[in-house]
Amino acid sequence: MWATNLRIIGVVLGTLALYTLIANKIPQVQSDVPRALTLGANVTPEQLVSAGDQLYHGAGGCTACHGLGTRAPNLLTDEKGQGPIGARCGKREAGKDCKAYLHESLATPRAYVVTGYEPIMPEMGRILSPQQIWALVAFLESNGGTVDVSASDIPASSTTSTTSTTSTASAGIAGGSTDPMAIIRGAGCTGCHKINGEGGAIGPDLNHVGSRLSANLIRESILTPDAKVAKGFEKFKGIMPKTFGNQLTAAQLEALVQFLASHK
Amino acid sequence: MADGMMVFQAVADTANAYRDFPLIGSRAAVWIAAEIHLMFAAFVLGVPIFAVVAEAIGIFGKDQRYDRLAKEFTRLLLIAYSATAIWGAVFVFLLSTLYAGLWAYLTRIFGPSMWVYVSIFFLESFTLYLYYYGWDRWKYGRAKIVHWCLGILLNIWGTTVMFIADSWLTYMMTPPRDITPETSPASIKIWHAILNHTWMPINIHRLIGNVVFGGAIVGAYASYRFLASRTDEERAHYDWMGYVGNFIAMSALIVLPFAGYWLGREIYQYDQSLGITMMGGFMSWLWVIQAFLIAVLFLAGNYYLWVGMGRIPGAERYRPYTKWLLVVLVLGALVWGTPHTMIADSRELAAMGGSHHPLLGALGVMSAKNTAVNLMILATFLSFLLYRRANIRQVVPWAKTGTRIQAAMFVIAAAIVLFFGIRGYFVEAIVRIGYSVYQVGAVLACIVFVTLIDVLMARGAQSLGAIQWGKMPPRSQYALFILAVTFTWLMGLMGFARSGIRQHWHVYGVLQDMTPYAATPALGYAAIMISTCVLIFLSLVGFIFWLGGLAEKSTFVPSTVEAPHVGH
Numbered sequence: 136m137w138a139t140n141l142r143i144i145g146v147v148l149g150t151l152a153l154y155t156l157i158a159n160k161i162p163q164v165q166s167d168v169p170r171a172l173t174l175g176a177n178v179t180p181e182q183l184v185s186a187g188d189q190l191y192h193g194a195g196g197c198t199a200c201h202g203l204g205t206r207a208p209n210l211l212t213d214e215k216g217q218g219p220i221g222a223r224c225g226k227r228e229a230g231k232d233c234k235a236y237l238h239e240s241l242a243t244p245r246a247y248v249v250t251g252y253e254p255i256m257p258e259m260g261r262i263l264s265p266q267q268i269w270a271l272v273a274f275l276e277s278n279g280g281t282v283d284v285s286a287s288d289i290p291a292s293s294t295t296s297t298t299s300t301t302s303t304a305s306a307g308i309a310g311g312s313t314d315p316m317a318i319i320r321g322a323g324c325t326g327c328h329k330i331n332g333e334g335g336a337i338g339p340d341l342n343h344v345g346s347r348l349s350a351n352l353i354r355e356s357i358l359t360p361d362a363k364v365a366k367g368f369e370k371f372k373g374i375m376p377k378t379f380g381n382q383l384t385a386a387q388l389e390a391l392v393q394f395l396a397s398h399k
Numbered sequence: 400m401a402d403g404m405m406v407f408q409a410v411a412d413t414a415n416a417y418r419d420f421p422l423i424g425s426r427a428a429v430w431i432a433a434e435i436h437l438m439f440a441a442f443v444l445g446v447p448i449f450a451v452v453a454e455a456i457g458i459f460g461k462d463q464r465y466d467r468l469a470k471e472f473t474r475l476l477l478i479a480y481s482a483t484a485i486w487g488a489v490f491v492f493l494l495s496t497l498y499a500g501l502w503a504y505l506t507r508i509f510g511p512s513m514w515v516y517v518s519i520f521f522l523e524s525f526t527l528y529l530y531y532y533g534w535d536r537w538k539y540g541r542a543k544i545v546h547w548c549l550g551i552l553l554n555i556w557g558t559t560v561m562f563i564a565d566s567w568l569t570y571m572m573t574p575p576r577d578i579t580p581e582t583s584p585a586s587i588k589i590w591h592a593i594l595n596h597t598w599m600p601i602n603i604h605r606l607i608g609n610v611v612f613g614g615a616i617v618g619a620y621a622s623y624r625f626l627a628s629r630t631d632e633e634r635a636h637y638d639w640m641g642y643v644g645n646f647i648a649m650s651a652l653i654v655l656p657f658a659g660y661w662l663g664r665e666i667y668q669y670d671q672s673l674g675i676t677m678m679g680g681f682m683s684w685l686w687v688i689q690a691f692l693i694a695v696l697f698l699a700g701n702y703y704l705w706v707g708m709g710r711i712p713g714a715e716r717y718r719p720y721t722k723w724l725l726v727v728l729v730l731g732a733l734v735w736g737t738p739h740t741m742i743a744d745s746r747e748l749a750a751m752g753g754s755h756h757p758l759l760g761a762l763g764v765m766s767a768k769n770t771a772v773n774l775m776i777l778a779t780f781l782s783f784l785l786y787r788r789a790n791i792r793q794v795v796p797w798a799k800t801g802t803r804i805q806a807a808m809f810v811i812a813a814a815i816v817l818f819f820g821i822r823g824y825f826v827e828a829i830v831r832i833g834y835s836v837y838q839v840g841a842v843l844a845c846i847v848f849v850t851l852i853d854v855l856m857a858r859g860a861q862s863l864g865a866i867q868w869g870k871m872p873p874r875s876q877y878a879l880f881i882l883a884v885t886f887t888w889l890m891g892l893m894g895f896a897r898s899g900i901r902q903h904w905h906v907y908g909v910l911q912d913m914t915p916y917a918a919t920p921a922l923g924y925a926a927i928m929i930s931t932c933v934l935i936f937l938s939l940v941g942f943i944f945w946l947g948g949l950a951e952k953s954t955f956v957p958s959t960v961e962a963p964h965v966g967h
Contacts, residue, residue, distance in 0.1 A: 139626045139873075146877050147937060150884040151930045158688055158926030164681040166919035168903040168912075196676060257672040380577075 169194035169263065178289070180273060180282040187274025190267055197271075200256070207256065208249050211278050221280025234283055237272045243308075245323035254323050258308075265290050313386050315394035322379065330398070338375065339365040345399040354392045357383075416500030417914050425497040426916035427928065432493050434891055434932040435939075436486035438612075441605070441890065442940075443483050444557045445613025446472050447527075449647050451550035458543060468640060469550075472617060473531045478943045480527060484520075498914075501905045507584035508592050509567055516563045523556035558606065565601050566593040571906050572897065573597045573669045580909055596669040600662035601897075607658050610651040612886055618644030619883035620944050622876035625869075627948075634869035641879055642707065648882065649700045649783075653776050653846075657839060666900070673907070677900045684922055685896055687738050692889045694732030697775050699878045699885070701728060704782045706875040712864030714789035720781075727778040734771035737762040761824075769835045770820030773842050777813060780846050784853060791860035801856045805849045812845035887936060891929035899925070 169190070191197045200207040210220040217223040225233040227247065240247050244256035259268055266289055273284040308321040319325060320333075327338035344353065355362055360375035383391070420428035450472040457466030495502040506513065530549045537546040573596040578587060621641035628634040667674035676682060705721045708714035737759050761767065784805075795801070819834040826834075901907045903917040911917075920928075 136627060142877070143623065143626070143880060146880050147884055147934075150881055151888070151933060154688075154692070154885075154888050155926045155930045157691065159923035161684045161687070161922060163921035163923050164684070165921045166676075166681045166899070166902045168917045196672070196681075200675065255671055255675065257670070257675075262672060 167194050169267070178286045180277075180284065183270045183273035183284055184277045184282060186267070187270035187272070187277075190263070190271055191274055195259075195263060195267070195271060207252055210275060219279035221276045221278040224275065224280065233276055233280055234272060234288075237275050238268065241268050241271060243317075243321040245325065246320035248325075254325075258321070308383055308387065313390040315391050318383070318387050318391050322383070327375070339368055341395060342398060345396045348396075350392050350396040353395050354388065357388065357391065416498070418497050418499070420493070420497055424916055425493075425914065429490070429493050429497060430928055431932055431935070432486060432490040434894060434929075435936050436483065436490045437894065438887060438890065438932070438936045439479055439483035439486055439939075440561070441609045441612045442616050443476055443480050444561055444605075445609030445611070446476050446479075446617065447550065447553050447557060448610050449613065449617075450476070451547065451554060453643075454547050454550055458547060464639075468643065470531075470534050471640070473527075473534070475617070475620060475943065475947050476527065477531055478946055479940070480524070482939055482943065498905070501910065504584050504906070504910055505567060505571075508570070508587050508589060511589060512563050512566065512593070516560060519556050519560050519563070523553065523560060526553045526556055561605060561609075562598075562602050565605065566595070566598050568898075569595050569597040569601050572901055573666070573673075574906050574909050576669075578909055580911075582909070596665050597662060600658065600665045604655070604658040604662050607651050607655050608890065611648050611655060612890060614644045614646070614648030614651065615879075615883045615886040616644075616940065618648060618879040619940075620644070620947070622879040623941075623944055624948065625871070625876050626873060628869075631869050634871075636868075638710075638868045638871050641876065645700060645703055645879060645882065646783075648886065649696075649779065652696065652700075653779070656772065660835070670907075673900050676902065677896060681919070681921075682896055682899060683738070685892065687736055688922065688926075689889065689892060690732070690736035692885050692892070693772075694728075694736065695885050696882060696889070697728055697732065697779055698725075699881045701725075701779055701782045703875050703878045703882075704786050706872060706878070708786055708789055709872070710867040710870040711786070711789040712867075713791070714786075717785040717789060720785065724778045724782055728775055731771040731775035731778070734762050734767050735775070737767070764824070765835070766820050766823030766831060769823075769838055770816055773816045773838050774813060776842055777809065777816070777845065780849075781809065784849065787853065788857070790863045790866060791857060792863060793856045793860050795856055795858060798856055801852050805852055808845045808849050812841045815841035884933065884937065887933045888929055891932055892925075895925045895929065 197210075201210045208214055208220075212219060214223070217226070220237075221233070224236050225231075227236050231239075236247070241259040243258060245254045248254045259271075263271070269284055269289050273282050276282045276284065308318055312318065312321070316331065319330060324330070324341075325333045328341045330341040348356065352363070358380045379388075417425065419425050423431075450469045453465045453469035453472065456462060457464070457469060526549060530546070530553050533546055533549065537543055570592050575591055575595055578592075618641050621637045621644055625634055625637035625641060628637060663674065663677070666677060678686065701724065708717065708721075793801070816838045819837050823831040823834050899919045902919050903912050904910065905912050
């Protein structure tokens with residue numbers, strides 16, 4: 136019986152050792168706590184780029200998608216002969232310089248979903264502080280372009296929180312703007328709905344939504360999207376987030392409802 | 400509102416909110432206590448489910464062997480139940496002393512449900528004692544039915560206790576969106592906190608997972624007793640028990656991924672960054688390890704069945720097929736284990752010649768993986784089917800037609816799986832996700848209808864000889880041990896994935912972890928922790944098995960009596 140017991144112990148320990156060994160042989164990646172960033176009035180571009188580099192490859196979690204080029208464009212390597220992101224960012228949107236484009240892409244990423252990719256990027260303002268976002272902009276610019284982020288771009292507030300979930304929640308989407316199209320882009324509506332020549336075809340077309348739904352029904356559809364699902368879109372029930380009631384300010388919600396109701 | 404913030408986040412920030420644990424640190428201490436408590440809890444919640452089913456087969460099928468089996472399961476429960484309570488107490492003491500701030504926060508919201516939990520725990524304990532100690536007293540007639548109802552009641556209490564505890568941990572993972580760091584916990588309605596995004600998916604996933612885990616541990620118990628047996632009768636009994644344990648574990652394992660998909664979908668819906676962290680972020684390698692473990696489960700489970708066919712007269716007819724089943728399982732496992740989205744630096748990307756490996760990249764996507772896992776499930780089901788009909792010859796006049804229909808169903812199901820797998824490469828992601836439903840539907844329909852036909856075809860079937868229970872080579876029993884260790888390790892790994900996606904948050908986006916252990920460790924460290932927990936758990940379970948052997952000698956059936964297959 137002792138021999139059997141020893142064999143059982145051997146099988147158990149051998150199996151455990153094998154699994155532990157395999158898990159230790161693969162690349163080891165630890166999820167670090169985002170470090171608080173304190174940027175003084177005299178912050179240099181080099182300091183910003185360095186901080187952004189650490190965020191990009193670490194706590195920002197950017198490489199999970201942008202490091203591959205399948206879920207999201209690879210930002211640090213050449214794409215379609217346009218060079219890395221610092222070289223191509225200024226050409227992406229007419230009349231928008233690289234700095235503005237990158238900052239808006241981080242704050243409201245669904246505004247500029249590159250063709251061929253899904254609108255999956257979270258609003259980074261929910262995860263990172265304004266200082267951290269500007270540091271990321273500087274780092275991305277430094278990859279093939281010129282860094283023009285300076286201390287004057289960074290909010291005067293010396294708060295060094297590691298997240299800005301709170302501020303986003305209270306300020307609403309798109310920095311609290313009541314411009315309906317800014318809200319629509321910031322909330323990622325165009326990821327699924329078409330309006331004013333933008334957007335996809337997963338959800339109902341919103342170009343003439345005002346002729347189909349009253350303002351009250353539009354409001355209800357934004358706040359509880361699954362309450363009434365448009366005919367022909369039943370299989371997409373459950374996809375639209377149910378969180379806009381918490382994310383939008385009252386003023387934003389009303390601006391959005393009136394805007395959509397006017398689209399007859 | 401601001402008061403809440405001041406009280407709770409500030410409390411969490413101060414030294415009083417945290418204490419350290421000597422040598423291993425507070426995180427490791429809580430990790431070990433929580434994990435081992437959870438493993439025991441899964442066992443004591445899973446085993447009553449099939450103890451009640453086995454007792455029902457004994458009552459309504461008039462087969463006393465199942466009744467004895469159910470009693471033996473329950474005897475193991477009795478001792479494991481105490482261990483669950485002890486580790487639960489250790490966990491609570493560690494959490495309340497080492498993470499006092501978090502504990503204060505959670506009790507402020509969930510206090511009333513904790514009292515309900517304790518009350519039901521009492522009811523569950525006494526129902527279990529009544530169920531076990533009343534076994535021989537309420538053995539016949541109506542009393543037996545009442546006894547069986549006690550078993551059902553035991554399951555109701557156990558499931559309720561689990562649902563309550565699940566609400567606490569799912570709240571930490573996916574707190575309702577309107578709850579922010581400024582929200583005072585005193586103002587949070589308890590039902591609002593309980594009904595969070597992942598509560599029900601976790602409940603269902605754990606319910607099925609517990610059955611899988613319980614089956615695997617029972618299988619290991621039976622294999623231990625088989626190897627220690629001194630008589631043929633003992634060997635026959637524990638051989639049969641091991642088969643039943645493996646059957647339960649593998650059957651429930653087949654449906655577990657569907658509950659997992661639901662949970663993953665809810666996590667993505669709640670917060671895409673949580674989902675991306677889990678599937679494509681720093682945890683991406685974890686899924687490759689998971690694929691390896693599940694491949695081991697499929698291979699070991701099937702190997703046990705194939706070896707078991709050696710003791711079934713007539714099974715030699717099907718032996719040539721096993722090598723093809725092995726080919727499907729190995730190829731499926733290789734595809735499932737092919738990595739897709741992983742963190743790679745520029746040097747690694749350059750070495751691959753792009754973001755994906757030129758050859759393997761196409762196999763690392765969901766279309767290929769879903770196809771692979773569905774074909775593996777079909778192959779495993781076919782193994783069970785061959786095992787089931789190994790020692791019988793159908794005598795119904797339509798037996799040949801029935802077999803052809805069954806074969807056609809397998810071919811059609813495999814063709815549907817392959818068709819949508821290939822088509823998935825050419826459509827948008829949102830359409831591709833929907834294809835997995837068709838693939839799963841085809842496999843489940845095949846399983847249901849083929850089983851139905853098989854049951855009808857087996858009516859009055861001619862026996863080719865009794866199953867020689869006990870005539871199993873010892874190596875088959877080690878496969879059951881590997882299954883139990885792998886299931887337990889997999890549970891620890893998935894627990895790490897679920898808990899780890901919160902990263903440096905106690906309550907995601909609401910209450911931050913301010914300890915030196917806030918960073919989420921890499922997989923290597925997690926693996927050492929998981930192995931430590933599994934080793935402690937299995938050592939204690941081994942002790943319980945030994946006690947189980949001391950407590951009562953089992954009753955056996957003569958090895959010459961043909962035991963029915965499960966499902967007959």
